[in-house]
Amino acid sequence: MNTDNINIPEEDFNEGLEDIEQLLKPQCEFKASNTLKEEVLAQAREEIKPRRKVNGWPWMAAACVVGFSLLWFTPPEEKKADAALHAHLVRAYDMEHAKTACVSSSDRMNTYESFEDIERRMRSKGEALIANNQPITSYN
């Protein structure tokens, strides 16, 4: 029920108003504890006590520098794997190459000789043989 704008006859209201108000007024004294004031002031003093200030920003800055340095100098994982793979392939190629070369030049087991050298050597040997053994018949 909205009672905010009810018209109450003045005479009804005034009749006994003072009695009711008197009835609702404090009939005794309310006293807060004696310690209340001391406690409030003690807590207030506690709140304004200067606290030791810890300057955190230099440590934060140092941590950031270290972090950036680590990021900067650490090679990416992909590059590491690439480098390892490359080294492995080079080693495998060299070994394969050496083995092939050795097989091709069995008389030089302990020397590493490239295919081109072997080919050149064989070609010159072949040419020398051709030059020494002229064909007997001609097709003319």
Place this chain on the structure above:
Amino acid sequence: MNEETEQLLAELERIVVERQDWLFRFAYMRIGIREDAEDVVQEVLLNVFRRMLEKMHVESVEQYVIRSISNACNDYFRRKPLRMVPLDKAEEVPVHEGDRQIHEEFVRVNKLLDALPQEQSEIVRLKCYDDLTFKQIAELQDIPEATAKSRYRYAIMHIQQMLKKKGE
């Protein structure tokens, strides 16, 4: 401690001395337990001090204190609804011998206002018991002054009728 904080502490002490009993009565008449009422008062006074420290502009310290204690009591019931003292059990609440008189007063006034809607009983409490003006009540309750007056008149009429019925 510098001179400014010394002045603030002196100002706080003045407010505590002047207002602590009024604030305690305000809180006790709503809470009904001395320890809790004093805790609420302490918190309100420390909030006033924090405001002063932050140099926040408080138009009227008086009005700020009244609003703070009212809000603190409302918060108390929101936080601890189980600690509300039911009126029919209020007389059984154990109190120190020194507090018997104020506890009886708490029971007496709350019994008178118990039958009223909460919005009316609070205005009667603020007007008669806490001795606030209608202007202060209107500001505190965020209602027009005319509404505060109207609610008060209706509440008084209600109490008159109730007392008449009891007399018959």
